Structures are given as structure tokens and as C-alpha cells.
Amino acid sequence: MLDAALLALGQVFTGAHLGFLVIGVFVGLAVGIMPGLGGIAGMSILLPFLYGMDPTSALGMLIGMVAVIPTGDTFTSVMMGIPGSSASQATVLDGFPLAKRGEAARALSAAFASSLFGGVIGALVLSVAIVMARPLVLSFSSAELFMLTLFGLSMVAVLSGRSLAKGIAAAGLGLIVGVIGTAPATGEPRLTLGIDYLYDGIPLVVVAMGLFAIPEIIDLLKRGNAISETTGLGGGWGRGLRDVLRHPWLVTRCAGLGCVIGALPGLGGAVVDWIAYSHAVQTSRDKSQYGKGDIRGVIAPESANNACQGGALVPTLLFGVPGSGSMAVFLGGMVLLGIQPGITLVQTRLDLTYTIIWSLALANIVGAGLCVLLARYVARLTQIRFVYLAPFMIMITMFAAFQATRSIADLVALVVMGAVGLYMRRFGWPRPALLIGFVLAPGAEGYLYQAVQFYDWDWIWRPGVLIIAAITVASVVLGLRYGADISSEGETDPAAAATRPRQMAFTALFLGAALACVVSALGLSFLGQVFPLTVGLLAGGGAVWVLAHLALGRASALHDDDAALAIAGRWSGRELYLALFVGVVAAIWLIGFLPAMALFFPLFLILIGKAPVIRALILTASALAFIYGITTAMSLRLPEGLILATLT
């Protein structure tokens, strides 16, 4: 084993391998920075070159690309509040407030340093674990995986902020949105309203960007200055690095966590950042700054998500079952190179296995290093007047959402989720809870169903299940005791009591969704209806609880960002900006993406941004060139527009 490891180490540092690895890292960073793109887009760039390449170099290139995707996506999470990919959702919670405080450079460099250490620790764990991880992976059956989804859902207790009732209702709504599509056990369509698009469910990237990016863009537009509220860059990159070095155990723990969760096929990397974040909150003494810009809230998810990629290699290499979305892509690349992953590979080609592992560590180091260099310049974007950035962000959000399934319905769903997120933000509802519910819905249902089918109800007494149950209970208790300090949705305005009817009306919408879910479930077969009935009742119960709190005037539930304005009889203009998004989507639908942007950019910059015409035109041209460039380079698609489609 040691011989193979050392042999592989030599291989990794040969000129050709190193060169191709760096190329892979560059591609991975380029697609990682762009929200909505990820391993899949990176693969379509690299795949044509794989054909006929030497397998070791080709593997290095693929690993280089896959490893750094959770590194590059930190840029948009921190700078713009857009979760770049599922791996960096939790980074938004504290990373973006830090950027707003003028500490973008600190947050970015802390994130990249954590990614680096997390990734390397992940590779170290992997190099030992790969030869004996088989029993570990096999010991996690559907029952344990179901318990892990429950553990993930228990994070809601930590992330609910002041009102647990709102957290439960929001997570319930997330679970309901996750029910949309076909039932895993029976294939019956549920809550699809007969729309083909909804048969596959709403894509994660659309839900995440709708909930987080659109409300932030609108909020920044309303404020009308730059993202950063101060002019300095706040300590810069050296400070972020020192922050990481001050929390070595947090980094190690989160990396270990990421590695283990990544190694379990089926759970995926989508929750690992939330679990790491909650872990950081639960183990901190001073929790008052979480959600407002605590650097530990950046360090924890970022150390976990890169380690998670290392963990995800375990089932990919040992069983030929991909541990995450980008690993599915990597697995395809391996097959294309003529390498069949599986236990035979690890047993007979241990050197190749170690080449993959060492490449992973090296790629993390190279990728994070490049990002730290870049961060010093990119952080300046937070100083630009936001009206100049907004059209770019709107364009990128739309572009990213459309890449989810290449349907105009992606954009409609994006704006709908954006509206939900906008009002959740206004009325102080925890958006992370909704997202967690959404992400875990398919796993919770599928694994429970499988566990019952495989073990009947005896699964409850499996030792793994009991252990995870104990951890979950402890986590909920801790979360309820300390969670109240953490809020992703800002402080409560004392005037909020005055707009109670509106807050109750918004809560009634949650109740309505819950009722719709329950009613539609009644017509299904038993196996198809159990889950929607359960989550519908959960969400409905949460909504009733919130309504009761509102009726009683409990301060924990009352929240309205616009209360003071409403009392003064003024309008915050949220709906106007939301209408702007609707207008852009309508224009894309009618005339296509590029023409719509060619109209929207100058109009927005001149009318709202008050930009000089020449500058507006230059910005428009460069934005269009940029999006056209990456679309052709990665053989992607843009919406064509209804008018053109009918013409041809």
C-alpha cells in the first residue's frame, strides 16, 4: 500500500501530469465561479480532449477540474449572496454580510484557506480510508441514510432564528416543494398540475437562487449604494488566513464531517455545508454574530465542502456508484478512458487509485492558491455602485437558472421562488429552513420507503439508526437552547406589530400550500400519499402555530422590514423590482436571451442607473460578448425566444 502511495506521489509530480492538472484546475475555477455551471459544464469542455489521452494525465485533468468547483463558487456566494452551487449555500449566510460590512477580502481568503485545508485533510483521510472504507459504506443502509436526512432536517432547529414555528412551517414548505414530481415508490405524478416541467421536480439551483439571489439583488437595488457599506477593504486577505489558523480544530472537524458525509452515496454534498454550519454554531460560545458576519460561519462550510469531494470519491472508486453530481461526471470520464471503477480497480490498480487521491490534494492546493491571488482584486467589485452590477447579476442569475433544464419554465420557477424568498425575507422567515426541507425531501421519502420495504419496522432498532437518532436529539436540544440568537433575516422593527394583518396573510399562503398538498395526496395510492400527507400536516401545523403567535402578538414571530414605511403610508418598491424580473423573463420568452439582454441592459443602466449613454452601451456590449462567449465555448444553450421559434 505504501509503495503504491509513494509511486503515485512520484507520478503526480511528473511534468505532464502536473501540467494537465493545472489546466483542469483552471477549467474548474472558470465553471465554478459562474453560478449554475459546475462539473457538468466543465466536463463538456474537457471531454473532447480526453479521447486518446494518456489515462494518468487525463485523470489528473478531470480531478483538477472536479476538485476546485466548490472553491470557485465561493466568489458569488460571498460577493453577491448568490449560492454558486449546492456546496456553498451556507457560506452565503455569513459570507455575504461580511462583504456588506466591507470585509469581502477577509471572508474570501478565509474561505479559500479553509477550502485548501479541508481539501487536503479530506485527501489524507481518503488515502487511509480507501483500503478499508468498504465495510463503512456498506454499513450505511437505507435506514441509516433515512436517519441522516432526519438529522439534516433537525438543523432547522438551529437555523430558524427567533421563531421555531416559522422554521418548521418554512421547512415544511420546502418539503412540499420537494414532493413536486413523481413519487419514488410508485412513479405517480404529485402536485405537478399537469405541467410536464414539474414531473422532474424543480431543480435545486432554481430554488436556491430564487430564494437567495433575487431577494438580495432587490434589497441592494432598494438601498442604492455599493454592496459594501464602507469604503475600505477591511483588513484584507492576511486577516482571513489568520482567522483560519486561529480555528484549526473547527477546520479539522468540519473536514472530517465533510469527508464522511461525502462518502455516503445518496445523501450528496447538498447538505454537508448546512451540517457543518450548524455544527460551528452549536460548538461556539459566542453565537451572537452568526448570520450577521461571523467568520466561523464561512470557515465551517468551506472546510467541509472540499473535503466532501474527497469523501465522494470513496463510493465512486470502490463501488462504481457516484457519491455526488460531479462524481457522476467524473465516473463517466473514467469509463471513457477505459477504466471501470469498482472494487477491481482499487484492488488491482492501487497506484492509479493513489494517483487520483494525490491529484485531489494537489488540485485543492493549486486552486485555493489561485483564488487567494484573485480575491484581492475581485473583492473590489463590492465597492462599485450596485446599479452598475445589478444587470450583470440579473443576467447571470437568469443564465444559471436556464442551464438547469434548458426550459423557459426554469425562469418562471426562478421568479416564483424569488417572490417567495422576497416576502420571506421581508416578514422574517428563515429561508435556509425552506432550502433544507427541499433538498432533503426526496431522500427522506425514498430511504424511509426502502427501509420499511427491506426491514419492515425492525429498522428502528439497528444500532446505526439509534446512534444517529441520539445525535439528532442532542442537536435539536442544543439548537433550541442556543438557536434563538442566529438570524439570517435581520432584526425586528418594533413597528412590526402594526402590519400584523399582512404577516398573517403571508402565513395563510403557507397554510394554503399545506392544504393543497394534503388534498392532492388523498387521491394517490397508499405508498404515494404517505409522505405528502405527513409533510403537508407538518407544514400546516407550523403555519397554524405561526398564525397563533401572530394573533397573540408574540415578538418572536412578528417581523416586517417595511413596517415603518407602511405606517408612514409609503411603499418600499419591492413589487416594482419584482415586476422588473417578470419583465425580463417575459422579454426572454418572447425575443430570446441575447436580444432581451441587449434591450434590458441599456434601459436599466440609463433609466435606473443614470449612466451616460456611451458607458451603458460599452457595458451592454461586454456583457453580451461575455455570455455569448461562454455559451459557445461550452456548447451551452440560451433561450431562443417564441418569435424566432415560430418564424423557423
Add this chain to the structure above:
Amino acid sequence: MTNLKSLTLRGLLASAIALAPLTTTAIAQDFAGENIEWTIPFGVGGGTDVWARFFAPQFSEHLPGNPNVVVLNVPGGGSITGANQFAMRAESDGLEILGTSASTQFPAILGDPRVRYDYADWTAVLASPVGGVVYIAPSYGVSGPADIEALRGAEIRFAAQSATGLEMPVLLAFAMLDLNIRPVFGMESRGAGRLAFERGESGIDFQTTPAYLSSVVPLVEAGNAVPLFALGVVNADGSVSRDPSFPDLPTFVEFFEQATGAAPEGEAFDAWRSLMLAGFSLQKMVVLPRDVPAEIIAAYTAAAQAIVDAPDFRERAGEELGAYTQLVGAEADAALTEALQIDPAVRDYLVTWLRDAFNVSF
């Protein structure tokens, strides 16, 4: 002058009809400078995607004029979305082709209401067959058809993706053998099903040839799995021969005969053969709209033939395509027509069986 003007106008129109290639001016058999768009109704990295990406550069090399062959992934609806989109949009200029798989063929056979494509509109130029093996946990003490009573006596769980997916002929085979199989649906992939078998959650499993060779053969060698039968190769005339990848394993038909003492027959067997033909003998296909000019079809057929005949094809194809003979041109198309022209009685049988056994309705 007018010429020039109309040319400019045409140019403008062409650029306005954004990026639609100017095919009318291209000579039919020469694809020089063209982009051929290969729609794959599955995500990147899956079996069909890898299959397409293996063939794409070779088509580029062997088609006249060396066009650029670009794979376009349109996942969704278990491949129905992408196939629908291709059926709706594809021009008959030979610049758009589709890669299909068993999960594209089966819904068409069953008359799934979401299907808006018709295989009768398409012609196949290349088809890649695949096979598979059914294996069982050693704890049941079954080693062959002679142990059929032991096999029938136990309730055995089978981790499957869905009743109407790739496992459909396997489920039908179990039903024909009168086994007491309890399928657990909702596995994300065949690989996830194999994990359930390795954990001991399911007692019987099925894998296609490449996964069987790389991941199940080690289990068999370690005594943790016992192969029962290979599905076998169903030929276009309905006969069933041994799988070239597993010459030592009985086919399902042989297994059935030895276990029950009679050859399989009747509607169930007809349905099984139809499913095998459409889902395994022609598992992955390259299709074009049928109204594409004959010389373009001929160019594709010649290219496919040249790829398959290349001396190092077997070696490069490796385990992924296995030892199976790739069907090319008229041969592939004849098999396609045969496979998808399903007798209404057989379809009714399948729909009734799916409803009664698994509560699946259309």
C-alpha cells in the same frame, strides 16, 4: 446588384434566424465545416452519455467532410423530455441526430401519455446491444435451474429503479418463473441496487454486462453471489441465443426450460421478447428523422460501418460495449422496425400485468 441585395438579405435573415446552420447551400454528403448536434436525452456521465461521447469523435472522423459532432445533453422525464424535443425540432438535414436507450423505447411501447415521439418517424443507423445477468445471494442455496423449488419457496427482495425501466423484462422473467419476488422500487441507479444486494438488503439482483464484469464477478469469485442466468440475446427473428459475454451461463429461456420442463410460450413470452429486443438487443441507438435524404443516411451508415470495422474497435470499446456485434444501417433499422411494431395484444398484456402486479397505470 439585385443578386447582391438578395444575398445580403438572405445573409441578414440567416443571421436573424440565429445560428440556424445554412444547410440549403451545403452539398448533401459533405458535412465540411458543419456542426452535427447529437441530442442525448440523459445527463452527462451516464451510460448513454458515455456511449455517445465514445462514438462522437469517431463519427466526426468518418463522416464526409469531418463535421464537428457535438453532444447535447437534454435530461429529464427518464429521457422522454429530450426525445420529445428532438421529435418536435429536428430538421431533416442530417445535422441533428438522437441517441436513445431502453428507457426511451419502453414508454413508447407502453403508450405512456407523455411520449410525443414515434419511432416510425425515425430510422436507425447504429445500434449497440447489451446483455445482463441475474444473480442471487448464496444464502438461498440455489445454484441452478434444478433448485427451482427452493427458489420459489422464499420471498426474495429485489432492489429496482422502476417497474417500467430497464428491469421490466427481468421482472417479467421472474413472474414467468413464478418466483415470489418482492421488488423495492426507487433505486437511483442499477449501481444503487447492487449496493443494496451487497448490504444484504436484497437477495436477488440484475446488472448489465459492463457492471457485472467489473463489480459482480469479484463477488462471485469471493462466494458472495451466485449467477443464475444471463438474459441472452434475442435476435430479430425471435430466436434467443447465448450471450457472447457469458458463453457458460444459460440464457433465461434455457433456465426456464430446465426449471419447468417446457419451453416458454404465450403472451408473456411474446412480451418478454419484445421488451428484450427493444431494450437490450437495440439498447442504445443512433436515430435520424426518417425523411432525411437517402444519401445522408447512406453517409451515416458508411461512417458507422467504418467505425465498427476498424481493427482496433474491439480493443477501444473495451468492457463498455462488451463482446456484442454492433448493428449498422439497414440491419439496425430493420431490427428497430421489428422491435417497435408491437402487437396490440402484447401491449395490452404488458399494461394489464404492470397494473395488476405493481399498481402502475397509464
